[in-house]
Amino acid sequence: MLRILHTSDWHLGQFFIGKSREAEHRTFFRWLCDTIKTRQIDVLLVAGDIFDTTTPPSYARELYHQLIVDLQPLGVQLVLLGGNHDSVAVLKESAELLRCLNTYVIPGYQCDPAQHLLVLKNHDGKPGAVLAAVPFLRPRDLSQRDDFRSSAGVEAGEKQLQLQQQISVVYQELYQAAQMLASELSPDTPLPLLATGHLTTVGASSSESVREIYIGTLDAFPASGFPPFAYVALGHIHQAQKVGGTEHIRYSGAPLALSFDEARQQKYCLEVTLDHADVSIEALPLPCFQPLLSLKSDLTSLPALLAPALQSLSAGQRLWLELVLTGDSALLSDVQVQLEQLLAPLPVDLLRLRRQRPVDAATIAGSGLSLQELTTADVFAARLAQEQLSAELQLRLSQLHQQALELLQQADAAVGATGEPV
Template identity: 55%
Template sequence: MRILHTSDWHLGQHFMGKTRQAEHQAFCAWLIEQVREQEVDAVLIAGDIFDTGAPPSYAREQYNRFIVELRASGCELVVLGGNHDSVAMLGESKTLLAQLGTRVIPGVCEQLDEQLLVLHRRDGTPGAVLCGIPFIRPRDVLLSQAGQSAQDKQQSLQQAIAQHYQDLYALAEAKCAELGGEVPIIATGHLTTVGASASDSVREIYVGSLEAFPTSAFPPAAYIALGHIHRPQKVGGLEHIRYCGSPIALSFDEAKQQKEVLLVELDGSGLRQISALPVPRFQPLLSLRGSLKELEGQIKQAAEQGSAEQPVWLEVLVGSDDYLSDLQLRIAALCEGLPVEVLRIRRERGNTVAGLQGQARETLDELSVEDVFAQRLSSEGFDEGEQARLLELYQQVVSELREGEA
């Protein structure tokens, strides 16, 4: 059986005032082409299909269009909820999408066996049993107890998540026996594991509770498809536990990464092979660093990757000249007439100026609530570490409020 593992699409993301709609549309078309070429039996999206719990209408349309077009390829689809996704929003179309060969697990289900799925080959025969585990919220598996220390809460949450995996794996083993025993078991997850290398765009999930989940706590599945970390990587050097990473760069520190999806081949004996399929770069994105003199040459070189229709998006970190008060004007002069657009200027000493071009044209309609909050934070004089921490706490509160309303 052939599984295509992907995650962290973040449909609807606004990147410093820029939409990623065209990139996501190009990626969806490319992915369906890969499904056909590689004769993929099932696609797994391991969380964060959307960037926010209330995605814009065009992002929902992209999601629905992808499902319809994938259906025509003869491939099954499984969508797992991530920490960015709204359980209620993903779940509202679950029954309808099941008629199109798409199964959605937006959050931990009341009945555990609802998270147990049989994946089929193109000929209709069972190819794998899936332990479909989405992002696990603490309230899904834990009851709050008075008097617990932070360390106690972390240990309790880790144990509860591990128990959830073990209980579902036990059901999977029983299902395999029912199917004749020659069917591999796959598991998913949307969480941070011990030793995983993250990037700037990855949000802390369990604020103050769980730093990372140990690989030893996973059950002995043939393959474990993980989401949340945007850098593609093996976990703990283990071949069968993988983050596929995000399909597009979601922050400037991801600009140099080769994005990929993973083609996973299994048979009755277990995992046979994993192949990385490189995702084309649909939008040039670069981070440049140096003095103004050095940046002049770097910007000209970067411009070779762009065009009038698709300029290169730049982050510029100014080194020895960072004391100058007119950096925006100077960098704008360096970019004049070139197919580049500077989205962020950073001074070596940590002061950030966002949105050199387009800021004057920016309106509330073009910004998400997270963008507005982030811009307000930047105007209050907090350092970057404090800003990141406050933004994470804000995002968690908003997510909990949305779930409460649902």
């Protein structure tokens, strides 16, 4: 039997609207160590975006290395995959040294399939599975291969199709290589074959904090492009979810809420248990390490709306708040002062303030409002006002724009309804 804890998108070193996440990450790492110990985890698998930027601050690197040290007494095998936020060079610089600590770092793509195959072992040292450890696949890294050379003059749509095909080829090759390795290690009893990935798949529900990773070249990789691995551990999407309704292709999601639209999400790590051909998956709920709340309210209603969130705070915790002011409150010139007085006695940090108010499209440019304070309709109306169009055509374009927005909202709602985490 082999027990794997699947997690991803730690984003060590992230600053959330000026707030450091260091304390949250330290608490999360304590949770990880306790969980690995109590649930007898054999492998901790991190499917990309270990760091938030390619130049992580020194404290983030210290957290990374300290966790590896803290995991040593637990005898767990650690597998770390590079994501689109990670620097290949930063992850690579200590990779060879960390092998001595039962830690396997795969910073970026290598043409040799053997560089991506890992034997996962249980606490007795016996092979339990073969892993095709696939990090974020950058187009420039794939172009190292002679058969993946890009040619000039190829249209964007064709490039997208080519990239999807190349990624599919990589997974097919690794699947075949993993089969061969598994048969050598255990000719009588086939070992399960697993894979990782850091990419967007068709049907995955994302959030505002997810940076598009193949802008202009690959919108989403189809789940059908994965070979029949027993389990595919994915990263990049921050909400835990199944892919295409399948049980065995999953995003673990990020352990922290990385944007206000993730504030209401329950976060998870996924425990994957392999017993020969049997695969079982359990979603382990994570505690909320930092309460976040996004509210739409006027000043009068704000205290009552804040009350439930404040009552649920633990001792010493503070609430990070995004506030969208509505009604007449949004028009007050001294609203910032009033908010400071209202929130001063409360354990609340107002990180983002927006005003929702009707805006004359012709005056938006000179209004001094930021883009965050405008609705999609405001921006479209302002752009439309710059054109010399008949009233009839303007009305028709506005209707089409509204229909397009509604279709997008319906599509997002449909994905959210079917992309449940467990």
